Amino acid sequence: MSIEQRPTVPTIDYREMEKSVELSSIAHEENEELLTLNMGPHHPATHGVLRLLCTLEGEIVRDIKPIIGYVHTGIEKICEDKKYWGVVNAVDRMDYLSYYFNEMAYCGAVETLIDLEIPQRAQYLRVIHLELNRIMSHLVWLGTSALDLGAMSMFFYCFRDREEIVDLFEMSSGQRMHPRYIQPGGVFEDIPLGFAEKLRGFCKRMPTRVDEFEELLDRNEIVLQRLRNVGVVDEQTLLDLGVTGPLLRAAGNPWDLRKAHPYSSYDHFDFRIPVGTIGDNYDRYRVRMQEMRESVRIIEQALEGLPEGPWVAANRKYVLPPRHELATSMEALIHHFKLVTEGFRPPPGEVYYAIEQPRGELGCFVRSDGSSKPARLHMRDPSFVNLQALRPMVKDLYVADLIATLAMLDPVLGGIDR
């Protein structure tokens, strides 16, 4: 093809793109003055590269429009070009605070597609890491949100405890972030020696740490003033918008996929679902704090009942043979070669697999056309859906409360933009 014949790439002028952003029109009263204010994308209080177009009347937010896409990385498209085995690395990097959940949703979808039985030990190991990840994500939320409310020391306390968790991640998987621990068929490695001890110590400390945090924040007058009865949205509006996770539970709806559709042996554990009453920011805060405690309980139970056995399925068609077999068995070597160079081929079909992420329902949709790469991969990211609830939450609030509400919404921009 000569240069002239090449299809031209449509160029979008930045100014034109800006003009395409519609501001919903609000009836102007005679003596009312509305001001459109741009907040972000590089604003420390937006928790990422989120741009908020606020229509203000004085200091009161009358309308708000979140504009997203600043960290769009096209991961879903990248996944279409990777073998099923290699996609784990790419989905890891979507929501950078809940990487184990991304891996789990994807692997769960693929396992459903190829109908693979996962050994009990792998399921328990997954649960341990998922719940650790949930605590870690909530700790980052708590630290940064408290920072928005003016509580500087909370940030340091939360990151001190987060450090312990990422340390555990490094110990078991080798990396603090984007661990690549869960693979289709199980997990990559068993937990190392000394991991259980360390984890037990952490489980002992963590509830007292949550107590400390609560002592600092729960009845603090500033926190109460900023959170209580602020940003109330009723359950029905949230359901209409498709909001899930702690936001929905704070409004009193006990929807939790871990209980509603147990996956990865969650039905073996005894844990409770904290719910709020009216769905204001204070309820959202309390629900997440309580969830951390429940997660610790799940980890303790999973560690107690951790069954012996393999940590990865033994199906050679889909899972790499163990390393020691490579030197002795020709058959294992052939399987290894085939899986590494070509990958496995799931039967054509499509699945949607949903799990409960720290922010709500994370669903992974995979469509297979029978080749060794997914034909389409889509993630239903809870942050993306939950962000729609920002407008009903902050309408007619002060700008300062908008910051607090956004913090309690806990969006992760890596997950929103993907």
Next chain:
Amino acid sequence: MPYNPGDDVVLVQRGPSPGGAGGAYRAFGETLRGLKQTFQRLTEGTKTIQYPEEKVPVYPRFRGRHKLHRFEDTGLEKCVGCSLCAAACPVDCIRVVADENTPENRVSAGERYAAVYEINMSRCIFCGYCEIACPFDAITLGHDYELSDYNRSDLIFTKEMLMAEPLDRTPLRTAGE
């Protein structure tokens, strides 16, 4: 079946209403209680690590800079240039060009050897798939994580660099630590 979690639901506590006489009390009382909590943390000592001088030891499983291995007894290279690692690499940052071993020029234990072996460290995401893919344990990920450089081209590690013993910059934790 409709979803009914039953007894598993717990209602979280609501805090007191802000403002009023209680608010005035809390502005002092609760703040003092919080301060008590903060001062108690003084006994914990510092958690900050003075990074370039002080380094966090990494765990044995940590995935850092790669290393290509030789057989200890014969000194021959373990890598046979099969390119499996390049096929497994999700970001395509490994380049392997294989060549035949001859009796005069014997480099590896197999029939072929890697004449060119390059890893582009600025692309590598340290996933460790190359290590898993290699059937001969020729490549492993080491513990060195301080890899920054001034030039992008300097980050393309050649075979000689990967063969060399890595600098011992990073302390290693013992398994039980």
